[in-house]
Amino acid sequence: MPRKTPDELRAELLQKKAQLEERLRKIERQQSEKERKADTRRKIVVGALCLAHAEHKPEFKKWLSEALRKTLTKPSDKELFKDLLAVTDRSDLI
Numbered sequence: 618m619p620r621k622t623p624d625e626l627r628a629e630l631l632q633k634k635a636q637l638e639e640r641l642r643k644i645e646r647q648q649s650e651k652e653r654k655a656d657t658r659r660k661i662v663v664g665a666l667c668l669a670h671a672e673h674k675p676e677f678k679k680w681l682s683e684a685l686r687k688t689l690t691k692p693s694d695k696e697l698f699k700d701l702l703a704v705t706d707r708s709d710l711i
Contacts, residue, residue: 671701679704 621629671678682704689695695702 667677667681671681678701682701685698685701689698689702
């Protein structure tokens with residue numbers, strides 16, 4: 618088997634480098650997606666817990682309503698929480 622020239626070795630190594638870089642990008646994308654999904658799942662679980670807690674605790678429901686009123690800016694987000702945004706005083710909580 619003839620020896621490879623320096624140019625051939627360089628080309629081979631550059632090809633391997635490109636393959637390794639692609640594998641690394643793929644692994645990083647997978648890790649990023651996994652972290653994003655975990656974050657989304659945490660938000661869903663905490664949101665469900667807050668909504669359930671608000672159903673049983675009028676004080677928390679009022680606090681949550683005030684927090685949403687201060688935080689939400691997009692009409693589509695406000696529409697999602699219109700029932701909670703309607704809470705204005707203690708008589709609405711019962």
